[in-house]
Amino acid sequence: xxxxxxxxxxxxxxxxxxxxxxxxxxxxxxxxxxxxxxxxxxxxxxxxxxxxxxxxxxxxxxxxxxxxxxxxxxxxxxxxxxxxxxxxxxxxxxxxxxxxxxxxxxxxxxxxxxxxxxxxxxxxxxxxxxxxxxxxxxxxxxxxxx
Numbered sequence: 001x002x003x004x005x006x007x008x009x010x011x012x013x014x015x016x017x018x019x020x021x022x023x024x025x026x027x028x029x030x031x032x033x034x035x036x037x038x039x040x041x042x043x044x045x046x047x048x049x050x051x052x053x054x055x056x057x058x059x060x061x062x063x064x065x066x067x068x069x070x071x072x073x074x075x076x077x078x079x080x081x082x083x084x085x086x087x088x089x090x091x092x093x094x095x096x097x098x099x100x101x102x103x104x105x106x107x108x109x110x111x112x113x114x115x116x117x118x119x120x121x122x123x124x125x126x127x128x129x130x131x132x133x134x135x136x137x138x139x140x141x142x143x144x145x146x
Contacts, residue, residue: 003029003064011105013098016049021094023049024101026085026108027060033081034060037108039091039100050082057082089118096123099130 010027016038024037034057038046057080065077085108089100103118103126118126140146 003067009109011109013101013105014049014052016045016052018045018048020045021049021097022101023053024085024105025053025056026105027080029060029064031081032061032078033083035083035085035108037085037088037101037104039089039097039104040094054079054082087113087115089115091120091123093120093123096120099123099127102130 008028008030010025010029012025012027014023014025015021016023019038019040021038021040026035026037027033028035034053036050036053038049058077060080061077085104089104091097091100100118100123104115107113107115107118138146
């Protein structure tokens with residue numbers, strides 16, 4: 001398997017220590033870009049967490065070179081570009097941020113642009129649907145683990 005060829009995009013989430021919110025990431029190995037999805041929190045705390053994503057943007061190219069068994073010099077490692085996703089859903093309820101990040105990454109991976117239904121008014125419905133999906137995947141009709 002070749003990173004950047006067989007695997008072009010990685011979807012991930014990290015917990016922001018300062019903002020205390022989940023942050024979604026779309027890491028595109030082809031375009032060398034990390035797009036982050038952050039749905040709330042104080043601006044100064046978000047800035048701290050985004051700086052951590054920037055550190056990751058510097059680490060990934062080095063890891064890719066190492067995976068290819070190529071020697072590299074730190075000054076030759078070009079960091080990935082980091083940018084905020086457009087039209088990110090915002091939440092007023094802190095406990096919804098993880099749910100929002102999961103759904104935004106899912107929509108992004110499927111090419112869905114309109115994320116209008118990812119909001120606090122639909123959060124309970126989204127949570128119920130996700131619970132049912134998890135249940136269906138891991139439990140059989142007799143309520144036993146598959």
